[in-house]
Amino acid sequence: MNEPLLEVRGLSVAYGAHPALRAVDLQVRAGEVVGLVGESGAGKSTLARAVLGLVRADSGSVRWRGQELARASRHAWRAARREVQIVFQDPLASLDPRQTVGEILAEPLAVHEPRLGAGARARRVAAMLERVGLPADAATRRPHDFSGGQCQRIAVARAMMLAPALLVCDEPVSALDVSIQGQIVNLLLDLKAQTGAALLFISHNLPVVRQISDRVCVLYGGRVVENAPCEELFASPRHPYTRELLAAAPDPLVALARRELVYP
Amino acid sequence: MAGVMLKFLLRRLRVAVPTLFVIVTASFFLVRLAPGGPFDQEQALPPEILANLQRAYGLDRPLWVQYGRYLEGLAHGDFGPSFRYKDFTVTELIAQGFPVSAELGLLALAVALACGVPLGILAALARRPLLDRGLMLCAALGLAVPAFVLLPLLGLVFGVHWRWLPVAGWEPGSPRFLVLPVFALALAPFAYVARLTRGGMREALASDYVRTAHAKGLPLSAVVWRHALRPALLPVASYLPPAVASIMTGSLVVESIAGLPGIGRYLVQGALNRDYTLVMGMVIVYSAILVLMGLLVDLLYLWLDPRIALERA
Amino acid sequence: MNGAGALPLWRRLGADRAGAAAALFLALIASIALLGPLVNPNDPAAIDWHAIAVAPRLEGAHWFGTDRLGRDVFVRTCDGARVSLLVALVATAISVGIGILYGAVAGYAGGRVDELMMRLLEVLDGLPLLFFVIFLTVIFGRGETLLFAAIGAVGWLSMARLVRGQTLSLRRREFIEAAVALGAGPARVIGVHVLPNVLAPVIVYATLTVPQIVLFESFLSFLGLGVQEPAASLGTLVAEGAAEMQAAPWILLAPGLCLGVLLLALNVLGDALRDAFAARAAVGS
Numbered sequence: 001m002n003e004p005l006l007e008v009r010g011l012s013v014a015y016g017a018h019p020a021l022r023a024v025d026l027q028v029r030a031g032e033v034v035g036l037v038g039e040s041g042a043g044k045s046t047l048a049r050a051v052l053g054l055v056r057a058d059s060g061s062v063r064w065r066g067q068e069l070a071r072a073s074r075h076a077w078r079a080a081r082r083e084v085q086i087v088f089q090d091p092l093a094s095l096d097p098r099q100t101v102g103e104i105l106a107e108p109l110a111v112h113e114p115r116l117g118a119g120a121r122a123r124r125v126a127a128m129l130e131r132v133g134l135p136a137d138a139a140t141r142r143p144h145d146f147s148g149g150q151c152q153r154i155a156v157a158r159a160m161m162l163a164p165a166l167l168v169c170d171e172p173v174s175a176l177d178v179s180i181q182g183q184i185v186n187l188l189l190d191l192k193a194q195t196g197a198a199l200l201f202i203s204h205n206l207p208v209v210r211q212i213s214d215r216v217c218v219l220y221g222g223r224v225v226e227n228a229p230c231e232e233l234f235a236s237p238r239h240p241y242t243r244e245l246l247a248a249a250p251d252p253l254v255a256l257a258r259r260e261l262v263y264p
Numbered sequence: 265m266a267g268v269m270l271k272f273l274l275r276r277l278r279v280a281v282p283t284l285f286v287i288v289t290a291s292f293f294l295v296r297l298a299p300g301g302p303f304d305q306e307q308a309l310p311p312e313i314l315a316n317l318q319r320a321y322g323l324d325r326p327l328w329v330q331y332g333r334y335l336e337g338l339a340h341g342d343f344g345p346s347f348r349y350k351d352f353t354v355t356e357l358i359a360q361g362f363p364v365s366a367e368l369g370l371l372a373l374a375v376a377l378a379c380g381v382p383l384g385i386l387a388a389l390a391r392r393p394l395l396d397r398g399l400m401l402c403a404a405l406g407l408a409v410p411a412f413v414l415l416p417l418l419g420l421v422f423g424v425h426w427r428w429l430p431v432a433g434w435e436p437g438s439p440r441f442l443v444l445p446v447f448a449l450a451l452a453p454f455a456y457v458a459r460l461t462r463g464g465m466r467e468a469l470a471s472d473y474v475r476t477a478h479a480k481g482l483p484l485s486a487v488v489w490r491h492a493l494r495p496a497l498l499p500v501a502s503y504l505p506p507a508v509a510s511i512m513t514g515s516l517v518v519e520s521i522a523g524l525p526g527i528g529r530y531l532v533q534g535a536l537n538r539d540y541t542l543v544m545g546m547v548i549v550y551s552a553i554l555v556l557m558g559l560l561v562d563l564l565y566l567w568l569d570p571r572i573a574l575e576r577a
Numbered sequence: 578m579n580g581a582g583a584l585p586l587w588r589r590l591g592a593d594r595a596g597a598a599a600a601l602f603l604a605l606i607a608s609i610a611l612l613g614p615l616v617n618p619n620d621p622a623a624i625d626w627h628a629i630a631v632a633p634r635l636e637g638a639h640w641f642g643t644d645r646l647g648r649d650v651f652v653r654t655c656d657g658a659r660v661s662l663l664v665a666l667v668a669t670a671i672s673v674g675i676g677i678l679y680g681a682v683a684g685y686a687g688g689r690v691d692e693l694m695m696r697l698l699e700v701l702d703g704l705p706l707l708f709f710v711i712f713l714t715v716i717f718g719r720g721e722t723l724l725f726a727a728i729g730a731v732g733w734l735s736m737a738r739l740v741r742g743q744t745l746s747l748r749r750r751e752f753i754e755a756a757v758a759l760g761a762g763p764a765r766v767i768g769v770h771v772l773p774n775v776l777a778p779v780i781v782y783a784t785l786t787v788p789q790i791v792l793f794e795s796f797l798s799f800l801g802l803g804v805q806e807p808a809a810s811l812g813t814l815v816a817e818g819a820a821e822m823q824a825a826p827w828i829l830l831a832p833g834l835c836l837g838v839l840l841l842a843l844n845v846l847g848d849a850l851r852d853a854f855a856a857r858a859a860v861g862s
Contacts, residue, residue, distance in 0.1 A: 052758045081760030094751040098773040107769075111760050158755070283700055291712060404848075408841035410792055412799045412812075413833040416819035424823050431823075513707050517799055521819060532800055535711050547708045 003066060004029050005166055005198055006051065006084070011060035013046055020046040022222040023060065028166060033192070033199040035213030035230065037206060037245065042219040044202045045089075048170045051200065052086055053077075082112045085159035087188075089171040091151035095143040101154055102139030105129070108161040124161070131194075132157040132187060149180035153187065160191055167192070168200045173208070181205075185212065206246065210234050218242050269566060276562050280555045287551045288338065292331055295540045321345065343545035348537045354545035357530055362549075364434070365519065365526030368442060369511050372449035376507065380454045381500065384461025385488065388469065388496075400462070406455030412517040415448035419521075432523040445522045449514045453507040460503055464496035471495070494568050501564045508557045512550055596849020602842040606658060606835070613655035622807060624648060633827050642827045644817065653809055654831045658839065660810040664724065665791045671729030672790075673783045676736025681767050681775075683737070684744025695741070702734055707793070714802045724803050728793055732786055739782055743775040781847075781854045788843035795836055811836040 008026040012019065021043045028034050038044050049055045051062060053069060062069045064080040072080065085108075088094040095104055105125045109116050116124075122139075129138055132153040143151055152172065159167055169188065173181040185208060192199055203209050209216060209230075216233045218226040218241065225239040237243045309317070318324045321344075322333060337344055343354035387399040422444060423431035434441050468474055469492055478487045512528070519528035527546055534542035625647040633642040633650070641650035683694040710727040717723055747753060747770075756766050791811075797803035798812030806813070811832045818829025 049754075054754055054757060078760055081758075086755070086758045088751045088755060090751060094755045096752040096756070096770050096774070098770075107756065107761070108759050111765065155755075158759075279699065286700055291709075294712065404841060404844060405837075407844055408788075409837045410796065410840070412796065412819070413815055413829075413836055416815075416822050416829055417833065420822050420826055420829070509707070513796070516711075517796065520800070531708075531711065535714060536801060543712055547712050550708050 005065060006200075007061075007063040007066075008047075008051065009061050009063070011047070011050060011062060012058045013043075013050055013055055014058055019222055021050065024219075024222070024224050026217060026224065026227070028198050028200055030165065031196050031198055033201060033212055033214050035209035035216040036200060036202040036219060037204060037209055037216060038219035039204065039245075043222040044219055045170055046222075047219065048086065048168050048200070048202055051168055052084060053081075078112070082108075082162050083165040084168065085162065085164040085166075086168040086170060087152070087155050087159050087172045090175050091148055091155050092143060094155050095151060097143055100140055100142055101129075101134075101146075104143070104154060105139070105158055105161055108158060112162055128157045128161055131160075131191070148176050149183060152176060152180075152184050156184070156187060156191070160195070160197075163195050164197055166198045166200060168202070170202045171204070172201075174203065174205065181208075218245065272562070272566070273559070276559055280559060284548075284552060284555055288335070288548055289331075291544045291547055292334055295544060296327060296330075321347075338548070343548070344541045346534075346539055346542045348534070348539040348542065354542050357542065358527055358545060358549055361525055361527035361530050364524055365515055365528055368445055368449065368519070368524065368526060369508070369515055371442060371446045372511050372514075373453065373507065375446060375450040376453035376457050376511075377500075379450075380457025381461050381497070384458040384463075385465050385493075385496075387458065387462045388465035389484070389488070396462075400459065403455040403458045406451045406458075409451065411448045411452065411514040412521065414451055415444060415518055415521050418444045418448055432521065434522075434524050441522070441524070445518045445524060449511055449518050452514070453510055456503060456507065457500055460499040461496060464499045465492060468492035468496040498565070498568055501561055501568055504561045504564070505554060505557045509554055512553065593849045593853060595845050596853070599842040599845035599849065602838065603846060606839055606842065607662060610655045610658035610662065614652050620649075620652070622648065632825075633831075641831045642825070644828050645821055645825070650828055650831050653814060654811075654835050657809045657811045657814045657832055658835055660804060660808060661791055661794060661812070661836070661839070664721075664728070664794045664804070664810065665787050668725050668728040668732065668790050668794070669783055669787050671725060672732030672786065673736055673779065674733075675729065676733035677740050677772065677775075677779060679733065680737040680740025680742075681744050681771055684741040685748060685763060685767055685771060687745070687748065691741070691745075698734060698737060707731070710797070711800075711802060714797070721804065721808075724794065724797065728790055728797075731793070732790055736779070736782060736786070739778060740775055743778060744771050747771055747774055777854060781850050784843075784850050785847035788840050788847065791836075791840060791843065811839070 004027040006026070006028040008024060011021055011024045011026075013021040024043070024047060026034070026036075026047070036044055036047065046055060050057055053062075057070065064072075064084065067076055067080070069077065069080060099107075102122070102125050105128055106121050109121050109124060125139055126136055129136055134150065134153055134157070138146070138150075138154075143154065146154065156172075167188070172188065173184050176184060188199065188201075189212060191197070199212075201209065201212060213230045216226075216228065216230050217224055218233075218239065220239075220241045226233060226237065226242045228238075233242065234246065237246055315324070322330060325333075334344065341355060343358065346352050346354050346357060349357060383399060383403075387396045390396040390399070419431040422429045429443050430441050431444070432441075465488070469488075474487060474491045477491050478484065482490075515526065516528040516532055518524070519526045520532050523529075527549065530542060531546040531550075533539070534546060625643060627647075629643065629645065629647045633640060641654065643649055644653065679694065679698075683691045686694075710731060713727055714723060744767075753766060753770055756770050761769070794803055795810060795812030795815065798810045799816045801813075801816070804810040804813055814832035815829065815836060818826075818832060822829045
């Protein structure tokens, strides 16, 4: 096995007196899809934010390509920033209402490739709009002019602008209509196939996680209670909580039927 | 409840005392930063006289000794000697001027409240929008005319033209001299109080429990008096410190125009004469009044609405 | 709050008759203050020895009369209004600038930095700043630079508080997190994402600040602590007029009325803008 891209070890995060993550271990290898499941409040979003450096760890380490991020130099930190991107749950909230879609998509370039000319930037933005299935004139409009699904396409496009090695998806479809969820998941899988990016896919939608993941990690009360290859976990869950979680999930037949619905 | 109140007051004092200390310290050292000494005059003083003067005022000592002495003096209510009014100490000047200023300021505050609150209630209750609009336009006008424009105009009409009241001057025990200054000073806070009362009363009348009381058949006057007035006055209460500040600043010009021997006039004179100790003393006194006012308002809040007051703490 | 939101704000303001009237009046005063001296060719500093303290007469050379030195009151009032407005605009710009910067940094930094910065603000708020300004003029002498600095320094507190509150609530929004996740530094996040999103309330608040600063400046100038001779602001003109009011009331009336109307228009405009903004915010949410 190759060396992990992302390696989280013994990560603990607390909000005041309330612990959100307790000694969490997690690995993501290049090109791998890791599903992260658990009920709300289990610490899924906190883990996503900690991986991105948006919340400070109280203890433990987050390593990117073997380098400890908390002690990384400014340069190394920025380089890691460039390779790890995120798609949030609420597409509209994650887009600045004052910016045009073109400005939103150009921002990663402005931050990481400031020397790029305006023309080159516009070309990259236009190319990305096409890849995520948005019309070219979207660049001049603002997020409010788009539907939730379209906004999530914009958010995905922003995250993919720099061709990251790891894309963290924090419940990327749960705020969307069921009919649109499949489109976004398919978009993510397409882009992953094209770029070879790894995905850390956070969701409470077990059928989707089962469908796309190579490995699945179960969070419960801020701890990782089970971490196993996808089929193994779904076939023979070991931890009682995982069993409970799977039992509460829709019947596999129903899930299969739904998969038909989700991926036409 | 009493314990909570005490805690609340102590907390407020914990802000008030450092604030005063900062004021005293900042003003002390700012004065020392000043280019030129207090005895700089058109003609330079002979060096030996300057040295004598500096010794007499303790200015030859190290800075921290002077600072310590000043603090010590303050603790005894001694603001030091005035640099310009050679025969008086600053404390004496303040003691002379304070009663006049206090009378002027308190009267203005009383007029502002006594006229502003009823007018605000009237505007809030007005059925006809024209009456409400008219009253509020008056309030907007009141806010727009500064005291130093209004007082000369009042003097022109009532003093020069009709000769009813003196334009300026002061005789102890004669309230006639205070009439015009009090009204000039009261206008802006009056207008503000009226606006705030109207807003507060509107909001209180729209609240559920007041509407319930009205629906139960209580007459409007009783509803207003018993249920709506207290919450309606909350914004007025929180406006009191700025109102006092506005009256105090207004009193600077009003006392100067009307020739009233209050502390405001001393402050202006001191400022124009660069009388450091006098201005410092005045600034400290004014600050103390403002800080004290803040504490009083907190107590008032406690009475009007204990819940909010404790939340604010 | 949306991208097309700027237009409805002005539309709403246009629908408010008092606000629209105030805006028109302001434009009128400003244009008279700017253009009046061109129409009426009297030099504000020129002394007309043949016309000392003459009463206003519209057919004559001196529309609003002359002062004790024979200077034209109309032109001097225009000059004073221009100086007052200029001082107010510059001082407002200073205080808005400081306030935005302080508030955005405190709100964005959050935590202990925010707490410390807000504590400082609280102490400064407790100070009677006007007296402090007077005090500063005593110490450092009188002059326009100090006047700007002092007024600007006093005005920024509320602006800082407003921006800080707005920034705090923005900070929790995901698009700010998204920008940080992209690798954008604090300067970029504040400049590109925070400030444009707090601009609307800032503009409204700045409009409400202008009349306060006009009043403050004229107050200091009235006391002789602000604008100095030979320059004149409305405050110094009112002071001159008040001294002569028994013999020549017009010297007081022209600048006094001008100041009153100016303040009234600014206040009404500020209120109308605030109402329009509140209405739009209520619709937007």
